[in-house]
Amino acid sequence: MFENLANARRIELAKTKMEKVLDHFLYVLELHANNAFVVYSPILSSQIPTSYAANAFNVFQKSMYQIEIVRLCALWDRAEAEKENIPTVIELINDDVIIDMLSEETRQSFASGNTLLFNPSDDSQLNAIEQQALRDSEMQFANEQASRANAELRVAILDSQTISTSPRLASVMNLRDKHLAHSLATTRREKRGSVAPMKYGDESALIDLTCPIVERLFCWVNGKSFSIEGSRKIDNENAEVLWQTCKFENIQ
Numbered sequence: 001m002f003e004n005l006a007n008a009r010r011i012e013l014a015k016t017k018m019e020k021v022l023d024h025f026l027y028v029l030e031l032h033a034n035n036a037f038v039v040y041s042p043i044l045s046s047q048i049p050t051s052y053a054a055n056a057f058n059v060f061q062k063s064m065y066q067i068e069i070v071r072l073c074a075l076w077d078r079a080e081a082e083k084e085n086i087p088t089v090i091e092l093i094n095d096d097v098i099i100d101m102l103s104e105e106t107r108q109s110f111a112s113g114n115t116l117l118f119n120p121s122d123d124s125q126l127n128a129i130e131q132q133a134l135r136d137s138e139m140q141f142a143n144e145q146a147s148r149a150n151a152e153l154r155v156a157i158l159d160s161q162t163i164s165t166s167p168r169l170a171s172v173m174n175l176r177d178k179h180l181a182h183s184l185a186t187t188r189r190e191k192r193g194s195v196a197p198m199k200y201g202d203e204s205a206l207i208d209l210t211c212p213i214v215e216r217l218f219c220w221v222n223g224k225s226f227s228i229e230g231s232r233k234i235d236n237e238n239a240e241v242l243w244q245t246c247k248f249e250n251i252q
Contacts, residue, residue, distance in 0.1 A: 103147070
């Protein structure tokens, strides 16, 4: 798909798309944190008796769950030039030369030579030795980070390919295509062979598998670290504060 693009342009596109992918994934995590209470916990449903209100709550509960599935599937749709998803980023960087270029970017960012020497010696000869030792240490660390970037990019590519071809993702995608994005009697996927129905919890498993992939890609493609776990912790706390204090009263 991107073979005719210059390598530098492919890297530029990967960086731009990965910024968007992180934003999209963070929204999925926010939805997931809220659905832990809305869908999977009785904290809300137990407050609603048999009533007309229960019908409205079912619509709310279902819509929250379905939008999480839709947005999660969008992250794993097939690679296309216009899409901001993981397979497109993988398609852009899945090349030995490009991986080496990204690794070299990492090396250069850590071998800037801007590290300051604290408490330098007043002796010029000792100071020169200290400065050289600092440069050697900095270069060693830069080389280690470049090797780590190369290895973790390859792991992210392999893990992404595994998810893209997994029966679990096929089940979730099939539900999205058949009942949420479209109203189909039979999907193209079903015409090619049997597809297991999606089960509750499949989306949770996919999210857990997606977290390290997004972290690695964002770190080594964009040269920035981001704690997905830290973000999830905040999302969970926010959702808990809202739904633990949400009370339905006087429902007949």
